[in-house]
Amino acid sequence: MTKNLSRALLYxxxxxxxxxxxxxxxxxxxxxxxxxxxxxxxxxxxPAFPPTLEAYKIAFSELKRPILNSLAFTVFATIFxxxxxxxxxxxxxxxxxxxxxxxxxxxxxxxxxxPYQAILIPLVRIISxxxxxxxxxxxxLTHTAYGIPITTLLFANYYYExxxxxxxxxxVDGANPFxxxxxxxxxxxxxxxxxxxxxxxxxxxxxxxxxxxxxRGEEAMPATVKLANLKGSFVANWNVQMAGxxxxxxxxxxxxxxxxxxxxxxxxxxxxxx
Amino acid sequence: xxxxxDFPYILLFLGPALILVGIFVYVAIAWNxxxxxxxxxxxxxxxxxxxxxxxxxxxxxxxxxxxxKNNLILILLFVPGAILIGLFxxxxxDRKVRFExxxxxxxxxxxxxxxxxxxxxxxxxxxxSDGVLNTLFDKLHLEFLKSAWITDPKIAIYCVIIALIWxxxxxxxxxxxxxxxxxxxxxxxxxxVDGANPLxxxxxxxxxxxxxxxxxxxxxxxxxxxxxxxxxxILSRGGPGTSTYILAVQMYVETFAKTKFxxxxxxxxxxxxxxxxxxxxxxxxxxxxxxx
Numbered sequence: 001m002t003k004n005l006s007r008a009l010l011y012x013x014x015x016x017x018x019x020x021x022x023x024x025x026x027x028x029x030x031x032x033x034x035x036x037x038x039x040x041x042x043x044x045x046x047p048a049f050p051p052t053l054e055a056y057k058i059a060f061s062e063l064k065r066p067i068l069n070s071l072a073f074t075v076f077a078t079i080f081x082x083x084x085x086x087x088x089x090x091x092x093x094x095x096x097x098x099x100x101x102x103x104x105x106x107x108x109x110x111x112x113x114x115p116y117q118a119i120l121i122p123l124v125r126i127i128s129x130x131x132x133x134x135x136x137x138x139x140x141l142t143h144t145a146y147g148i149p150i151t152t153l154l155f156a157n158y159y160y161e162x163x164x165x166x167x168x169x170x171x172v173d174g175a176n177p178f179x180x181x182x183x184x185x186x187x188x189x190x191x192x193x194x195x196x197x198x199x200x201x202x203x204x205x206x207x208x209x210x211x212x213x214x215x216r217g218e219e220a221m222p223a224t225v226k227l228a229n230l231k232g233s234f235v236a237n238w239n240v241q242m243a244g245x246x247x248x249x250x251x252x253x254x255x256x257x258x259x260x261x262x263x264x265x266x267x268x269x270x271x272x273x274x
Numbered sequence: 275x276x277x278x279x280d281f282p283y284i285l286l287f288l289g290p291a292l293i294l295v296g297i298f299v300y301v302a303i304a305w306n307x308x309x310x311x312x313x314x315x316x317x318x319x320x321x322x323x324x325x326x327x328x329x330x331x332x333x334x335x336x337x338x339x340x341x342x343k344n345n346l347i348l349i350l351l352f353v354p355g356a357i358l359i360g361l362f363x364x365x366x367x368d369r370k371v372r373f374e375x376x377x378x379x380x381x382x383x384x385x386x387x388x389x390x391x392x393x394x395x396x397x398x399x400x401x402x403s404d405g406v407l408n409t410l411f412d413k414l415h416l417e418f419l420k421s422a423w424i425t426d427p428k429i430a431i432y433c434v435i436i437a438l439i440w441x442x443x444x445x446x447x448x449x450x451x452x453x454x455x456x457x458x459x460x461x462x463x464x465x466x467v468d469g470a471n472p473l474x475x476x477x478x479x480x481x482x483x484x485x486x487x488x489x490x491x492x493x494x495x496x497x498x499x500x501x502x503x504x505x506x507x508i509l510s511r512g513g514p515g516t517s518t519y520i521l522a523v524q525m526y527v528e529t530f531a532k533t534k535f536x537x538x539x540x541x542x543x544x545x546x547x548x549x550x551x552x553x554x555x556x557x558x559x560x561x562x563x564x565x566x
Contacts, residue, residue: 010369017363018380021440024395025383027406031398043413044398044406088291095284106561108291111299113493113553115501117525118546119302121309121539125319126302145298148291177283206388208504213530224390228508231394238398245394249387256386260379263386267445268452 032056032243039239055239056247059230063247065218066226070205073136073222077143078200082193084144085151090185092152093159094167095177105156111149116209124213134216142214143204150203151196154269158192159185198259199266202252223248303546310539317533328540338541341519344431345548348499348520351432355439357491360446361484365476367447368454378451382444389441393508396437400424400509424510427517434506434518441505442498446491453487454480493556497549521545 023045031039032055033048042048088108092101116123123142124133132138162185170180211222218226227248230241256263310328314321332338363381367374384392399406400423411419424433461479470478503522506512512523521541529538 010366010371014366014371014377018377021381021384021444023406024392024399024440027398028395040404043409044404045410084291084294087287091284091287095280095287102561104288104292106557108295110553110557111295113497113549113557114299114303115497115522115542115545115549117501117503117522117542118306118549119299120306120525120542121529121535122302122305123298125305126297142298145294148295149299152291177280177287181287202386206390208388208390208508224388227394228390231397231508238401238404241394242398245391249391252386252388253383256383257379260375260382260386264382264448264452267385267448 028242028246031239032059032246034239036237036239039237055237055243058240059244059247062230063223063226063244066221066223067247069136069139069218069220070223073139073143073220074201074204076140077147077204078197080140080144081147081151081200082196084148085153085196086155086186086189086193087181088148088152089155089157090159090181093156094162094164094185105152109149109153111146112153114146114149116146120209120213123210127214133214134220136220138214139210139220139222142210143207146210147200147204151200154196154199154266155189155192157269158189162188195262195265195269198255198262202255202263205251306539306546307543309536310543312536314535314539315533315537316535319535321536324536328536332537332540332544337516337519337524338521340516341521341524344518344520345500347431348435348438348502349496352435352438352442352499353492353495355435356442356495357446357488359439359443360448360491361450363443363447364450364454367451378447381447384441385444385448387441389502389504390508392437392441393505396433397424397509399437400433424518425514427514430510430514430517434509437509438499438502438505442495446495449487449491450484453484457483489556489559493552496552500545500549500552521548 027044030046030048031044033051033053034042035052035054038048038052092105096104127133127138127142130138130141132141166184167180170184175183206224207222208224208228211225212228215221215225227244230244309321311323311325312321313324313327367377371377402408402422402425405423407423408420411417421429424430457479461483462475465475465479500520501522502520503526506518506520506523507526510518512519512527521544525538525541525545528534528541
């Protein structure tokens with residue numbers, strides 16, 4: 001009897017918390033499907049009736065170019081930082097041994113905890129001096145560089161678990177490290193690539209700070225920066241802002257819902273190590 | 275093993291990563307510290323070495339101390355808040371809950387969103403005239419709970435904290451769930467055989483095992499709270515007035531709005547020192563503990 005009661009209480013709390021956690025999202029969804037008049041006449045949690053895509057049309061026309069920009073630099077920086085992290089992680093876990101490997105890993109992983117404000121001014125100078133200010137390649141380079149610390153850590157942790165014998169056996173057969181990486185390591189790296197790439201995609205897509213200091217015009221501006229700018233602009237009715245927020249959130253929301261398991265593995269990889 | 279023959283490959287594989295991290299992290303840090311000792315002001319990068327002038331000015335700047343105070347409030351309230359709520363969620367979900375994955379996804383959803391998105395959502399939540407919270411409290415006849423929220427300088431920083439806890443508790447929940455799940459089941463069984471009740475089970479088996487995840491969650495959240503620029507900037511621009519300023523916001527305003535680059539670099543250096551004070555002991559502890 002008390003057992004049933006405590007189960008009921010448990011589910012009661014869990015379901016109540018679902019409402020609490022989803023309230024901001026729910027309100028954004030309903031508001032985004034209302035006309036400006038409906039927003040004024042109904043409460044923020046009332047379902048939109050009849051629903052309209054008016055706000056989405058405005059938000060999308062504002063965000064179209066920035067979304068393409070975001071997609072472009074996010075995809076490339078995700079690929080580059082994952083590949084470089086895999087190569088570096090493999091080298092640290094399997095080619096180098098002992099304290100050299102550990103020290104190098106520590107030097108690289110420090111970047112995971114770096115407050116980017118501490119490099120922001122030099123970063124803008126570096127990217128400007130390379131002629132990459134306000135360009136997609138500038139954002140790709142930046143996100144690749146600052147992605148390497150976490151991708152290297154994720155791959156190194158993965159490769160530590162591969163038995164050394166596998167590498168040694170290939171060596172005895174006369175394979176060089178390059179062919180070992182290609183033929184032995186890469187084929188079993190898919191799980192690590194999936195986790196790392198998803199983690200990186202979400203991180204880079206969500207970035208605001210690099211985007212806001214490294215771009216000016218629409219040619220390279222990320223979707224997050226444009227969304228932030230919408231807030232202060234003339235079209236910024238709440239319905240348009242919410243539609244814009246949901247459009248920008250869509251890729252990462254879908255990833256969390258469909259591939260959440262892998263994303264979660266990325267989050268825990270750094271924190272829980274046995 | 276022929277170590278020497280591997281060397282070109284080590285250079286080839288590790289080189290790009292080390293060069294990029296070397297330039298974008300370490301050279302950039304040194305460069306920023308150097309800038310903080312100059313008088314660089316204005317868009318043209320021309321400046322002279324002036325020693326500690328920026329720091330002297332900074333320590334007399336009341337806004338700097340407001341920022342430091344808010345950074346400390348975040349560390350004292352946001353960090354333990356997100357950790358405790360995450361732990362609470364993890365303990366709830368660890369009770370063989372049906373649809374666990376569904377619940378978990380919902381609670382972790384906010385953490386997958388950009389701070390620009392969540393700040394936009396919370397601007398609507400907190401909007402005093404027509405926003406979600408005040409309208410809801412009106413309808414539910416809980417008028418006494420209505421508030422000016424983010425527009426009231428006295429409570430604005432706490433509004434920021436509530437929203438950040440909403441976004442981060444899913445993350446700490448994930449960390450704790452993984453920690454709880456990694457406890458070998460025979461530990462539980464042994465304790466059950468000894469007649470431990472659920473409370474004792476947590477006290478003697480679960481909590482000690484959660485030390486490591488707790489520590490890393492603390493470090494991650496503390497470092498985050500130092501640099502929580504995006505969210506605050508978009509939700510409140512550091513306002514009303516300077517009531518939600520933190521160092522990262524002040525650094526951005528001084529540098530990119532007022533083009534006081536040397537001054538901004540000095541703020542960034544202080545921020546870096548605070549992060550180092552948190553991260554270095556942690557990295558030392560992690561890598562030392564890994565000697566197998």
